Amino acid sequence: MPWLLSSQVELVSSSPSERQCERTAFSFYCAVRERLPVWLLEDMRRMEVFCWEDGRPRAFLPSEALLYALVHDHRDYARYLLNRYSASALRAPRCSFCRRRSSSAQHLNMAVRYDRVSILGTMMETLKDFDTPSERREFLDGCGGGCSHVADAGKTAVLLAVELSRPDCLLLLLVHGARPDGLDAALQTLVSCDAPQRRDAQRCLDLLLLFLPKPLPLRRLQEEPQRWQSLLGNEVFGWLCGLAPPPLLLQALRCLARSGPDQISKLPDFLQPHSWQ
Template sequence: VSVDLALYNASFRQCEQTSFSFYCAVRERLPVWLLEDMRGMEVFSWEDGHPRAFLPSEALLYALVHDHQDYARHLLDTYSVSALRAPRCSFCCRRSSGAPHLSVAVRYDRVAILGMMAAALKHGDSLTDYLESRGGCSHVADAGKTAVQLAVELSRPDCLLLLLAHGARPASLDAALQRLVSCEEAERSRAQRCLDFLLLFLPEPAAPRRLQDEPRRWQSLLGHQVFSWLCGLAPPPLLLQALRCLARSGPDQISTLPDFLQPHRLLRLDGEM
């Protein structure tokens, strides 16, 4: 028994060592072919008392953390949707629920890889369901949150625009308003962009209570016309409607506009007219 236990412990430690080696290799952004050779030949993980190779979905998490875009593209092109399956949680040893890759992409602001993930799912119900997935395990910081909620909380406007343009529900307007007035000055512009992107995709005005409680404050922040629209007192501003059409045709249509045509400038200007 002692011999078997010693072999078990030795195998477990070997898995830890090779797993860290693979982590370092992805961090150094080694060539894709070398990483895939390592993943296929080495034993990296420990599951149900036995060593096994890393799954493509586990390798994709490493690629996301270290922004190895070539490796992420290879994994998504080769394994498609299976590369986005939730791997087993290393903390509670259960199969994770939700969409951990989505949460990691937003948390680390990996816009390029997030776009690849959306492309791998194409369009339709599978993409919409994936974008609306919530964080799984209760011990994870993002548990119960959608990617849109996370993007608003972390002020990730580029991620948020991509999610909304691919069909994610424009929720968390109240959180976006709160973020705008509570964040640090250095983050204010990103929080403002998140709010404006939500407004571009909001189907109907739904004024949070905070707008009615402090109308003067929010009119000065949002502009009179946007404030009136959110409160159901006026139709959406013309500039907002024009930007909506542009945004819904693809995230690149907004992100490539020059700065003076960005929503955070035009919507404030429209409110002053």
């Protein structure tokens, strides 16, 4: 499966039936990669493509097909799966190696890693179909802790967006209620990234500050105060250290940021979050 770590693809099939399942799965993977029409992909998934599980073949699940659609940015197919199967399309499949079911954050992490902003937006619209607030919370803030074989296991989608400097993905997650963790990682990314990535890393930090309820004490700020004061600006640095209230512009933008992902991005440059520094 393309979402598994490459170093773990070491299982050799011995059964002819199992090898046939692998061939059909690979054919389906290629069909999604070629972005064939949705109706054709669904016919393949339901009638021609099989996975080998517990000693017998089974049809591909919508959630597994969605992972393929994420990898290859097949937006029409992803939209169909999410509209047709709703929250069940976001249910994480079992790991092929340990048979454990990973966190539902697997789909979110995949969308962030491949920077699939459009599909991620459709996934966020599906949140309304979750049965309970706790299920929505688990989906948004899950960290894939159930299985270590999945790429990015142990990381929330927000943390991954911060580490990879994906501001558009991060804004979608935060607007829809994801926990704004990862401030320390955002600071580390900002000082360690290359120059071409610095603008996106700065924007990720700014977005976290917009949604952060209150600053948390960070050791790195205390250890190098002059460095961070020059990088963040006096007002932001003082607020993060608990020495001053948040900047007025930051306070004004908080309500706007929570009203929708488009509200911040449409502001003129002099009112963008970086201007409070």
